[in-house]
Amino acid sequence: MRRKLNPEQSLKDIPRKQKQAPIKPLSYFADRYKNRDEGMAQAYLSEHYTLAQVGEYFGVSYATVSRL
Secondary structure, X not given: OHHHOOOOOOOOOOOHHHHOOXXXXXXXXXXXXXXXXXXXXXXXXXOOOOHHHHHHXXXXXXHHHHOO
């Protein structure tokens, strides 16, 4: 799709979701935030992962993630 775009064309007609940066992997949040709880919270707040996905990656229950 990117090959079809003209780099000089205005992007105002393209929906915001289509202009978003690629999704960061959960390993990014684990490495970026030395505090595990902060990493889990930021991963969930990125809106790309569910509580269950974050919990599974960090080895905790989804309920633990929801309490952060």
